[in-house]
Amino acid sequence: ISVEAELDQRAPQATVAAVGTTLRSCLFLGFLKIHAPWNVLCREAEFMKLKMPTKKVCPLFSLNSIKKSEFTAPLYPKVEENRVQTEKHLSYPFSREKQHLQFETFILVLVVYEIIKRTKCTKSKYTMGISSLLANGVYTSAYPLHDVSNVENLLYEEWASYSIFYKYQPIGLIRKYFGEKVGLYFAWLGVYTQMLIPAAIVGVIVFLYGCATVDDNIPSMEICDERNNITMCPLCDRACSYWKLTEACGTARASHLFDNTATVFFSIFMALWATMFMEHWKRRQMRLNYIWDLTGFEDEENHPRAEYEFHVMQKNLKKEAASKVRSSQNQTLLTMMKKKLTCTDRMPAYMTILIMMIFVTFSIVFGVVLYRISIKTALHMSSTSTFRSNVRATVKTTAAVINLIIIIIMDEIYGVVARWLTVMEVPKTDKSFEERLIFKAFILKFANAFTPIVYLAFFRGRLIGRPGNYFYVIGSYRMEECAHAGCLMELCIQLCITMLGKQLIQNNLFEIGIPKLKKLIRRRKSKRDSKQEEEFHRTLASHEKDHFLNPYVGLNPEYMEMIIQFGMVTLFVASFPLAPLFALLNNVIEIRLDAKKFVTEFRRPIGARAKDIGIWYNLLRGLSKVAVIVNAFVISFTSDFIPRLVYQYVYSPDGTLHGFVNHTLSYFNVTDFQPNTDPLDPLHLGYRVDICRFKDYRDPPWSDTPYELSREFWNILAARLAFVIVFQNVVMLMSDFVDWLIPDIPKDISVQIHKEKNLIVELFMKEEQGRRLLHKRQSNQSPQQPRSRPPSQIQTNNR
Numbered sequence: 001i002s003v004e005a006e007l008d009q010r011a012p013q014a015t016v017a018a019v020g021t022t023l024r025s026c027l028f029l030g031f032l033k034i035h036a037p038w039n040v041l042c043r044e045a046e047f048m049k050l051k052m053p054t055k056k057v058c059p060l061f062s063l064n065s066i067k068k069s070e071f072t073a074p075l076y077p078k079v080e081e082n083r084v085q086t087e088k089h090l091s092y093p094f095s096r097e098k099q100h101l102q103f104e105t106f107i108l109v110l111v112v113y114e115i116i117k118r119t120k121c122t123k124s125k126y127t128m129g130i131s132s133l134l135a136n137g138v139y140t141s142a143y144p145l146h147d148v149s150n151v152e153n154l155l156y157e158e159w160a161s162y163s164i165f166y167k168y169q170p171i172g173l174i175r176k177y178f179g180e181k182v183g184l185y186f187a188w189l190g191v192y193t194q195m196l197i198p199a200a201i202v203g204v205i206v207f208l209y210g211c212a213t214v215d216d217n218i219p220s221m222e223i224c225d226e227r228n229n230i231t232m233c234p235l236c237d238r239a240c241s242y243w244k245l246t247e248a249c250g251t252a253r254a255s256h257l258f259d260n261t262a263t264v265f266f267s268i269f270m271a272l273w274a275t276m277f278m279e280h281w282k283r284r285q286m287r288l289n290y291i292w293d294l295t296g297f298e299d300e301e302n303h304p305r306a307e308y309e310f311h312v313m314q315k316n317l318k319k320e321a322a323s324k325v326r327s328s329q330n331q332t333l334l335t336m337m338k339k340k341l342t343c344t345d346r347m348p349a350y351m352t353i354l355i356m357m358i359f360v361t362f363s364i365v366f367g368v369v370l371y372r373i374s375i376k377t378a379l380h381m382s383s384t385s386t387f388r389s390n391v392r393a394t395v396k397t398t399a400a401v402i403n404l405i406i407i408i409i410m411d412e413i414y415g416v417v418a419r420w421l422t423v424m425e426v427p428k429t430d431k432s433f434e435e436r437l438i439f440k441a442f443i444l445k446f447a448n449a450f451t452p453i454v455y456l457a458f459f460r461g462r463l464i465g466r467p468g469n470y471f472y473v474i475g476s477y478r479m480e481e482c483a484h485a486g487c488l489m490e491l492c493i494q495l496c497i498t499m500l501g502k503q504l505i506q507n508n509l510f511e512i513g514i515p516k517l518k519k520l521i522r523r524r525k526s527k528r529d530s531k532q533e534e535e536f537h538r539t540l541a542s543h544e545k546d547h548f549l550n551p552y553v554g555l556n557p558e559y560m561e562m563i564i565q566f567g568m569v570t571l572f573v574a575s576f577p578l579a580p581l582f583a584l585l586n587n588v589i590e591i592r593l594d595a596k597k598f599v600t601e602f603r604r605p606i607g608a609r610a611k612d613i614g615i616w617y618n619l620l621r622g623l624s625k626v627a628v629i630v631n632a633f634v635i636s637f638t639s640d641f642i643p644r645l646v647y648q649y650v651y652s653p654d655g656t657l658h659g660f661v662n663h664t665l666s667y668f669n670v671t672d673f674q675p676n677t678d679p680l681d682p683l684h685l686g687y688r689v690d691i692c693r694f695k696d697y698r699d700p701p702w703s704d705t706p707y708e709l710s711r712e713f714w715n716i717l718a719a720r721l722a723f724v725i726v727f728q729n730v731v732m733l734m735s736d737f738v739d740w741l742i743p744d745i746p747k748d749i750s751v752q753i754h755k756e757k758n759l760i761v762e763l764f765m766k767e768e769q770g771r772r773l774l775h776k777r778q779s780n781q782s783p784q785q786p787r788s789r790p791p792s793q794i795q796t797n798n799r
């Protein structure tokens with residue numbers, strides 16, 4: 001582990017043995033190398049109760065984790081772990097009395113880090129270890145060194161290269177080098193990417209089905225038929241005029257690609273797919289736990305964080321100032337450590353996050369809504385015919401791009417805000433800090449990414465009123481309405497642009513471009529060209545080279561990126577069946593991109609131990625459950641699936657969809673417009689309009705209850721609610737059945753664990769019997785051996 005004392009790039013090769021020497025001048029970069037001798041490593045491993053493999057082996061009875069054939073052999077990396085093994089080393093908690101195998105490299109780093117983490121500072125009474133020294137600026141950073149042996153080269157060749165994107169990852173080698181926590185992340189990412197393959201295939205089939213049946217879709221054919229001569233009411237006040245329904249022909253045909261019968265079955269498939277993915281990961285995780293000897297591992301509560309101890313000290317010092325002075329300083333410190341921070345000390349963080357999330361989220365959505373309304377009115381008033389003919393496409397695309405830019409910017413802001421709020425909370429341990437940070441960041445970033453999508457899916461076009469009685473916001477801004485084919489097409493455009501934009505710009509371009517930009521800036525500051533830079537790096541030692549790498553920031557950004565993508569794939573998949581395909585293509589690149597970052601661009605992380613992916617599994621589980629409800633509402637309320645179904649089986653005279661478009665349109669008498677809301681150019685179509693149509697289920701103006709919600713509206717609403725209840729319960733029941741049907745532990749693993757436990761018991765019994773036999777032999781041989789005289793008696797006989 002290399003601990004830096006001062007930072008300066010002008011003389012990085014000046015390495016000294018003592019940190020105090022570097023403190024005299026800021027022109028030098030000092031390193032303090034820390035290592036531990038064998039006896040210290042053994043003592044700490046025994047103290048930490050690390051489960052380590054021994055020289056004793058047991059046969060692998062039924063373990064079939066690796067199955068190769070001539071066709072699948074090229075998919076596996078060329079590493080030792082992929083060889084079929086017939087035996088496994090038995091593992092015990094480390095003991096100096098037993099013969100254990102050599103320590104893994106990440107275990108060595110972990111042991112040394114635990115020592116310097118809990119070592120008390122000599123001149124400080126309230127802080128502990130390297131974490132406090134880093135927080136107080138005594139050291140600038142602390143990191144383990146990269147292994148310059150064949151392990152790093154093998155990882156680069158068999159894992160971090162884009163040319164082997166089709167191969168499996170060497171998970172065992174990743175774990176040996178980076179630790180279980182990093183190994184589990186890449187194992188989970190590999191399982192997720194692998195499970196996306198069938199989802200992508202089914203999504204493409206659903207999309208192709210929509211393409212194949214678009215010409216046979218009766219509602220879109222009726223919209224595109226000019227013989228119907230349906231005149232629609234204006235889309236905005238004054239500036240917009242009457243228009244023909246045939247102008248929505250392109251939107252109606254495009255909507256059918258995603259709004260057809262196959263999307264309902266695809267939603268059910270994706271709900272079951274999410275359950276299958278979670279079960280497959282649990283089985284894979286259990287298999288890795290057995291192979292990595294983590295079956296009995298339990299996360300121990302970490303030491304209190306330095307910031308927590310500091311806040312406890314401040315709180316108690318204020319109380320002690322008002323009370324009597326303690327006789328002994330040690331008694332005061334013991335009293336301080338027993339007290340804790342209460343909820344009242346942390347309440348401001350909760351209130352801040354709640355208020356800010358509500359305010360910022362609604363402000364952004366409302367701002368984009370105002371943009372849509374104003375730009376639509378401006379384009380209708382434009383004198384250019386091209387703008388007037390492409391109003392809907394322009395508004396949809398530009399609004400989606402604006403939403404994407406806002407999401408990318410706010411993602412970075414929300415990440416900083418989440419950490420700031422977590423620091424305000426002052427969690428006690430590092431584990432608690434990480435979980436609270438993850439939860440806050442997830443809530444903020446999830447709301448940031450999905451609020452525009454939720455608005456388009458469930459709110460746009462719902463609260464608009466009707467011609468002659470529209471709803472307005474901020475004076476004269478009339479609420480926007482959906483196209484005749486519904487808001488599903490706009491929802492699909494928003495999902496497509498957001499998903500592709502986040503993957504291409506935020507995930508890949510930022511991760512590739514920003515590190516290269518930093519290297520370019522650093523090279524310009526040093527005033528060296530590329531050849532001089534290479535020669536300069538050749539003269540550096542390994543710890544100096546690692547200093548120039550980017551600091552390791554943890555796995556939270558990588559997990560967060562994939563969790564948001566998982567939400568895009570599952571939550572609104574009914575409106576965008578191609579989402580799994582785009583996610584698959586992105587993840588194939590993402591695996592190798594992350595691998596290259598870990599091997600060549602990041603400092604080596606501390607090999608943290610873990611047996612699962614922690615709170616991320618709970619978030620995935622929650623998203624998979626919420627996805628069922630969201631897709632039920634999307635199919636029922638956003639698409640026209642239920643209105644088509646009700647019309648076909650209740651109102652259609654011939655049991656087909658002929659006449660469905662006319663059935664969804666209501667009548668409006670143009671004399672009922674409110675003052676100053678009628679079109680400025682009522683003769684835009686070349687004739688006078690007396691009755692126009694709008695999409696809603698309302699009584700006609702000549703009825704006894706003009707413009708009131710009709711009986712058809714309430715029948716369709718009841719059918720929609722019934723579909724939501726039936727869909728949700730049926731799909732969740734099927735998901736729970738699949739969950740119950742698939743065991744969490746693979747059968748071969750459970751059999752192997754049982755037999756290994758029996759073998760360990762037999763070995764212990766044999767060792768105990770061997771000790772007893774040895775004790776009997778020694779007791780039987782002891783009377784025959786001559787007893788040695790004490791020195792005093794020998795001296796007396798000699799005399």
